[in-house]
Amino acid sequence: MRSIVLVLLSLLLLSFVAVPLQAGSAMAKLVAVADGNTLVVSLRGAEMKVRMHGVVVPPADETRPILNRLNTESVAFLKKYLSDGWVYLEFPEGSAKPDADGYVPAFVYHGKDATFVNEKLLAEGLAIVNKNEKSERTAKFATLQTGAKESMRGIWGSFFAGDGEKIASGGVPIAHYVGAGGAANDRRAYARTSYVSRWMSSYGYDY
Numbered sequence: 001m002r003s004i005v006l007v008l009l010s011l012l013l014l015s016f017v018a019v020p021l022q023a024g025s026a027m028a029k030l031v032a033v034a035d036g037n038t039l040v041v042s043l044r045g046a047e048m049k050v051r052m053h054g055v056v057v058p059p060a061d062e063t064r065p066i067l068n069r070l071n072t073e074s075v076a077f078l079k080k081y082l083s084d085g086w087v088y089l090e091f092p093e094g095s096a097k098p099d100a101d102g103y104v105p106a107f108v109y110h111g112k113d114a115t116f117v118n119e120k121l122l123a124e125g126l127a128i129v130n131k132n133e134k135s136e137r138t139a140k141f142a143t144l145q146t147g148a149k150e151s152m153r154g155i156w157g158s159f160f161a162g163d164g165e166k167i168a169s170g171g172v173p174i175a176h177y178v179g180a181g182g183a184a185n186d187r188r189a190y191a192r193t194s195y196v197s198r199w200m201s202s203y204g205y206d207y
Contacts, residue, residue, distance in 0.1 A: 024094040027111060030085045035060065036074030037127055038103065041087060043096065051103035052118045053092050054135055055127040056203050067199055070155055074126045076164030081120070086111025092135055107137070119144055124167050125154020130203045 028041040028050075036057025039050045057074045058067035088109040091097065096104050108117040121127035122141055125148035129141045149156045154167070197205075 025088065025090045026096070027086060027088050030082055030087055030111075033075050033078045033082070036071045036078070037121065039078070039082075039087065039108065041089070043089075048096060048098070049103045050087075050089060050106045050108065051099070052108050052121070052127075053105040054107075054130055054133045054137060054141055055118050055121055056130040057121070057127045058199055070126075073154075073161075073164035073167075074121065076162070077121075077124070077126055077168045078117075078164075080165045080168035081117070082110065084110075084112050087117070088114065105133075123148055123153075125149070125151075125156045126164070126167065128155060128200060128203065128205075131205065132203055 026043055028043040030039060031042050031047060032040040034040050034049060036059075037052040037055055039052075040047060041050055058064075058071045060071045061068050088111055089096075090107040090109070092105055092107065096106075098104050109115065110117060110120075118127075118137075119141065122129065122144040129138065129145050131138075148154060154163075
């Protein structure tokens with residue numbers, strides 16, 4: 001009986017890959033995690049780069065250690081969390097239309113349990129809301145971000161190596177805001193705050 005169920009599930013998954021589930025959406029095979037909010041997927045035999053719409057993660061940048069660390073842990077989270085290899089994509093533009101940089105904006109769902117990955121990143125503090133990209137989901141995104149900030153998760157806390165995988169496995173580290181710590185006149189602490197604040201300001205935050 002179990003083998004029959006597995007066969008039926010496999011056939012169902014293959015049907016998802018073959019055709020979109022609804023207008024402006026499709027199931028795709030995960031090829032690689034390219035960045036903290038960017039995936040490489042295979043959709044009907046063609047590879048494309050997908051950028052999670054409405055959320056943003058610091059880019060990989062060795063010259064800015066704190067932001068680079070946040071990106072590293074977001075990448076580790078996605079690799080672990082999406083390790084089964086399938087994602088369901090919804091395209092805000094109505095189709096897989098690349099933006100000016102060649103990335104396809106998408107709302108990404110876990111292929112196995114349909115968890116909304118964009119929201120998961122925000123809820124765990126692994127991304128912030130991109131206020132430059134508005135959608136019907138923006139208000140919900142903001143609520144999840146507020147919850148992560150109040151709980152001092154992820155970007156709102158102090159990352160340690162391996163936290164991304166721990167979060168993906170169900171553990172959520174609670175710590176302090178990444179820019180906090182140290183006396184008010186501690187220049188290094190101020191510099192950390194400024195790094196994060198300047199990065200956030202480019203995505204619609206008023207600092």
